[in-house]
Amino acid sequence: MANAATRxxxxxxxxxxxxxxxxxxxxxxxxxIVGGYGLATLAGxxxxxxxxxxxxxxxxxxxxxxxxVWPGFVMxxxxxxxxxxxxxxxxxxxxxxxxVAWLGGWRP
Numbered sequence: 104m105a106n107a108a109t110r111x112x113x114x115x116x117x118x119x120x121x122x123x124x125x126x127x128x129x130x131x132x133x134x135x136i137v138g139g140y141g142l143a144t145l146a147g148x149x150x151x152x153x154x155x156x157x158x159x160x161x162x163x164x165x166x167x168x169x170x171x172v173w174p175g176f177v178m179x180x181x182x183x184x185x186x187x188x189x190x191x192x193x194x195x196x197x198x199x200x201x202x203v204a205w206l207g208g209w210r211p
Contacts, residue, residue, distance in 0.1 A: 130186045135177035138193045142176050143169035145200035152207030 147165030154161050176193065183189045 127186065131180045134186055134190060134193070135180035138180070138190075138197075139173040139176035142193060142196055142200065143173040145197055145204065146172045148209055149200045149204040149207065152204050152209045 147169040150168050151161035151165040154164055156164070179192070180186065180189050
């Protein structure tokens with residue numbers, strides 16, 4: 104006897120999606136790719152400004168931290184139910200990272 108807790112939704116069939124769902128995926132991908140790139144760049148700059156190392160080591164560390172931040176933000180974009188909820192988080196993170204870099208002496 105199946106109740107509401109054990110009923111499963113049917114799997115979506117390829118090509119059977121609405122335009123709204125397709126736009127949602129496109130917006131998530133765009134926000135993740137473009138926003139993630141910006142966050143990765145700002146995180147690398149903020150780290151490089153504050154590290155007490157040579158310029159080459161700072162550049163490498165900035166690149167490596169960017170390789171961690173970018174996929175993390177892309178996953179965050181697809182983990183939320185709506186794209187509108189992740190965009191303010193990305194903007195706040197970008198402002199915070201830019202502020203940290205600016206306090207360290209970075210001038211854009």
